[in-house]
Amino acid sequence: MAPPLASWRSGPARDAILDFVEAVTAQGGADFVPPPERIAVFDNDGTLWCEQPVQVQVAFAQARLHQLADADPTLRRRQPYKAFLDHDLATIHTLGKQGVFEVAFAAHSGLTVEAFDKLSKAWLATTLHPKFKRRYTELVYQPQLELLAHLRENGFKTFIVSGGGADLMRSFAEQTYGIPPEQVVGSSVKTELKEIDGELQLMKLAELQSFDDREVKVQNIGLHIGRRPILAFGNSDGDLAMMRYTLSGAGRRLALLVHHDDDEREVAYDRNFRLSPLVEALDKAGDYGITVVSVAKDWAEVFPPGA
Amino acid sequence: MAPPLASWRSGPARDAILDFVEAVTAQGGADFVPPPERIAVFDNDGTLWCEQPVQVQVAFAQARLHQLADADPTLRRRQPYKAFLDHDLATIHTLGKQGVFEVAFAAHSGLTVEAFDKLSKAWLATTLHPKFKRRYTELVYQPQLELLAHLRENGFKTFIVSGGGADLMRSFAEQTYGIPPEQVVGSSVKTELKEIDGELQLMKLAELQSFDDREVKVQNIGLHIGRRPILAFGNSDGDLAMMRYTLSGAGRRLALLVHHDDDEREVAYDRNFRLSPLVEALDKAGDYGITVVSVAKDWAEVFPPGA
Numbered sequence A, B: 001m002a003p004p005l006a007s008w009r010s011g012p013a014r015d016a017i018l019d020f021v022e023a024v025t026a027q028g029g030a031d032f033v034p035p036p037e038r039i040a041v042f043d044n045d046g047t048l049w050c051e052q053p054v055q056v057q058v059a060f061a062q063a064r065l066h067q068l069a070d071a072d073p074t075l076r077r078r079q080p081y082k083a084f085l086d087h088d089l090a091t092i093h094t095l096g097k098q099g100v101f102e103v104a105f106a107a108h109s110g111l112t113v114e115a116f117d118k119l120s121k122a123w124l125a126t127t128l129h130p131k132f133k134r135r136y137t138e139l140v141y142q143p144q145l146e147l148l149a150h151l152r153e154n155g156f157k158t159f160i161v162s163g164g165g166a167d168l169m170r171s172f173a174e175q176t177y178g179i180p181p182e183q184v185v186g187s188s189v190k191t192e193l194k195e196i197d198g199e200l201q202l203m204k205l206a207e208l209q210s211f212d213d214r215e216v217k218v219q220n221i222g223l224h225i226g227r228r229p230i231l232a233f234g235n236s237d238g239d240l241a242m243m244r245y246t247l248s249g250a251g252r253r254l255a256l257l258v259h260h261d262d263d264e265r266e267v268a269y270d271r272n273f274r275l276s277p278l279v280e281a282l283d284k285a286g287d288y289g290i291t292v293v294s295v296a297k298d299w300a301e302v303f304p305p306g307a
Helices: A012-025 A056-071 A073-077 A081-085 A089-094 A096-106 A113-126 A142-153 A166-177 A215-225 A237-248 B012-025 B056-071 B073-077 B081-085 B089-094 B096-106 B113-126 B142-153 B166-177 B215-225 B237-248
Strands: A039-042 A157-165 A184-196 A199-210 A231-234 A254-259 A291-294 B039-042 B157-165 B184-196 B199-210 B231-234 B254-259 B291-294
Touching: A012 A142, A012 A254, A012 A291, A039 A142, A039 A215, A056 A073, A056 A081, A056 A096, A056 A113, A056 A157, A056 A166, A073 A081, A081 A089, A089 A096, A096 A157, A096 A184, A096 A199, A113 A166, A113 A199, A142 A157, A142 A231, A157 A166, A157 A215, A166 A184, A184 A215, A184 B215, A199 B215, A199 B237, A215 A237, A215 B184, A215 B199, A231 A237, A237 A254, A237 B199, B012 B142, B012 B254, B012 B291, B039 B142, B039 B215, B056 B073, B056 B081, B056 B096, B056 B113, B056 B157, B056 B166, B073 B081, B081 B089, B089 B096, B096 B157, B096 B184, B096 B199, B113 B166, B113 B199, B142 B157, B142 B231, B157 B166, B157 B215, B166 B184, B184 B215, B215 B237, B231 B237, B237 B254
Parallel strands: A039 A157, A039 A231, A157 A184, A231 A254, A254 A291, B039 B157, B039 B231, B157 B184, B231 B254, B254 B291
Antiparallel strands: A184 A199, B184 B199
C-alpha cells in the first residue's frame, strides 16, 4: 500500500489529518468513533476540483444554451442567457452564485434524468478547460483523491455536499472520486414523473428545488445523511455552516478549508471571487477551529499526473 | 451460511426472488447488473414492519401529544389533536394518510434532530404494540429480514423509501434492518439551523417538507439515490409509482407487493385501510408485472421468533 497523502507536504495540515484519522480509529482510544459514524463531507467546486474561471456547471450550461439558441435565436438577445452565450464573465459574476446556478440548472429542463446523465458524461468526456487544456475530470485535486482514499481505507464513508447540481456531479463522481450517486448531495431542480409510451420517466423541470449552499448544506445533511459528520472540507463561505456544524458535535472533529493561494500551478483567489467568495471562513478560521490548507504550501502536486 | 429465505415457503414469489437475484448476479449472463447498480428499495410501513392498527409514526405522535397536552390542556379539546389523544381511530382515519402524518410529524417540532433520535430510540425500546404485546421493532417481518440479508450478500445496496418520517426510521433501521441512516428516504419536515451556546444545531420545524408517497417516492429516489432501482417492494397504492418506475427501466427488474391476507397471524386488510389503501396495485398487479406476495401462503413465519 502506498504511503497515505503522498501529494501532501509535511506540515500542520497533513499532520492534523493523519492525527485525526489515527485518533478516531484507535480501538479503545478516548476519541474512537465506530465506523458507521465516520461520516466525511466534501464540498466539490474548489474543494475537489477546479472552479475557475467559472464553476463547471456554468460551462456545461453554456454549451447547452448554445444548442438551445440554435432552436430559439431570441435567447441570444435576452439576459441572462446572452451573458452565458457571449461568455461574458463580468455580467455572469454580477448575478451572484445562486442566480448563476439557477440559470445553469434551468438550461437542462425537459430532459429525463437518464438523458441528462448521458449528455453530461459525453460533455465531460469531450470538453477541455479553456486555460489548462485538460478535461474537467482531470482537474480534480490529486491530494484530495488521496485523502478520500485514506479516509475510506480507515472506515469512513465519504460524501459530497456541494452547491453544484447533484445530477452533474453524479455523472462522474463514482468513476473520478469513488463516491456513488447516493452519496452525492447537491443542488437540485424539481422533477415530474411522466408516463411516456407506457414507461415512467423522471423529467427535470426548470424550477429550483434546493440551492445547496450555506445553511442549506446543513439542512441537506440532515435530509440526506441523517448523521452529523465528523470531518468537513470546504473552500468558501458557502461551506462555513457545514464546517461549524461538523465541529459543534461531541467528540473529536476536523474541519478543513482549502485556500487557493497558488497562481502558478492553479489560480490564486479568495475574497474577490464573486461566484463563491471566501471571506469569513478565512478570517475566522482560527476562532472556529478550522484548519487552513494552503495550495501553495501544503500540496506538493495540485492535479493528477498528465493524462 | 443458512439457506436463503428460510421463512419463505416454496412457491412462485420465492422462486421469482431467487431467479431474479441469480440472473442479475451471473457474471457474463444476459441479465448481469454490475454491483453499484443493484439498488433495491423497500417501503417500510406494511412492507418491512406491521402498520396495524395505525402506522407506528402515529402511535409515537400520540405519546408525544400526551406530553404536550400536559403543558397545554387546550390540545385535549382541539381537533385533530383530540382524536390522537383519545385514540379515536375512526376520526384519525378520516384525516387521510397525509393529513394524519402531517399531524404526527408536527408533534416533534422544536426538537433538535439529535434530541428526536434519543426520544424515538427510548420510546421504541419501552413501548409495546397494543395487540401483539411486543416492541414495534420485534414486529418486523422475518421473511423480509432474510430477503434484505440475501440481497446484500449478493451485492445489492438496500434502501428504505417510505411515507414514514425519515428520522423515526433512521433511529432503528440500522440495528433492526442493517440499513444505515443515509439509505433511509422518508417523509421530512423543514429544519432550521440555530446557534445555541455557540454550537450549531438543526431543529425540526412543524412544516412538512416532503410527504414521501406515490409519485413523490420516485422524485425522492431521483433526489436521494440518483439511480433507477432494479428491485422494489411495497404493499399499497402509495408504492405503485415506485414499483412501476422500477419496472420501466431496461434489463431485468422485479417488483413485489405484500398482500396482508392473514388474519390469524397478523391482520388481513387491503382496500379498506383508509390510512394506506391497496386497490389499484392489487387489481392491476398482473398487467404491470408485479409479483404478489401472500402473507398467508408465501410466509412460513411472519414475525421473528419470540424475544
